[in-house]
Amino acid sequence: MANLNHMDKKFKTLDDFLGTHFIYTYDNGWEYEWYAKNDHTVDYRIHGGMVAGRWVKDQEAHINLLTEGIYKIAWTEPTGTDVALDFVPNEHKLNGTIFFPKWVQDHPEITVTFQNEHIDLMHESREKYDTYPKMVVPEFATITYMGDAGQNNEEVIAEAPYEGMTDDIRDGKYFDENYKRINK
Ligand SMILES: C=Cc1ccc(O)cc1
Known part of the structure; x- marks a missing residue:
């Protein structure tokens, strides 16, 4: 049975981390x-912030265990945005740095979509608009939810964000005991 709202999970290995579903709020809100x-x-x-409403599946990323219970993830996106995350899930914390090209700061609405259906538009936009100066967003975040979704679960991120979605997930109203969506 899948483990919902597993806030007391203790992480050690890379395998402990893979398949985990997180919700967190950066200190900037x-x-x-x-x-x-x-x-x-x-x-x-993305539920809040400059590009709230954006959602992405199947982003290639580098995921590494740094030392017991501490994880580093980094990737570069079709928009030209680069991201580096350092998770310390046993302390319900992470540090994220997002490097936005200037065009995302100038036209965030272009990126606020289900990106998988608009990859060409992201590639066109990153050529058409300015890259520099980049906008660097370095923030700590507090983890408010951890769920054991299992690896390669396509139901975890499967629809656009809506108002109240993260509360529904935290309240156990969104996933069933097999970590499938309840209302679809
Ligand atoms: C730009 C994507 C992104 C995804 C997760 C996160 O914590 C920060 C940035």
Whole structure:
């Protein structure tokens, strides 16, 4: 049976981390949902902040165990945005640095979509608009939810974010005991 709202989980190995679904809020107020889908893939959904409403599946990423219970993830996106995350899940914390090209700061609405269906638009936009100066966002975040979704679970990030979604997930109203969506 899948483990919902597993806030007391103790992380040691890379395998403990893979398949985990997180919700967290950065100290600047931005709320993100992120899923370690497998050892080279992440899915995510953005609930608050400059690009709230954006969601992405199957982003290739580098995922590494630094030392027991501490994880480093880094990737570069079709938009030209680069991301580096350092998770300390046993302390319900992470540090994230996002490097936005200037064009995302100038036209965030272009990126606020289900990116998988608009990869060409991201590639066109990153050529058409300015890259520099980049906007660097270095923030700590507090983890408010951890769920054991299992690896390669396509139900975790499967629809656009809506108002109240993260509360539904935290309240156990969104996933059933097999970590499948309840209302679809
Ligand atoms: C730009 C994507 C992104 C995804 C997760 C996160 O914590 C920060 C940035």
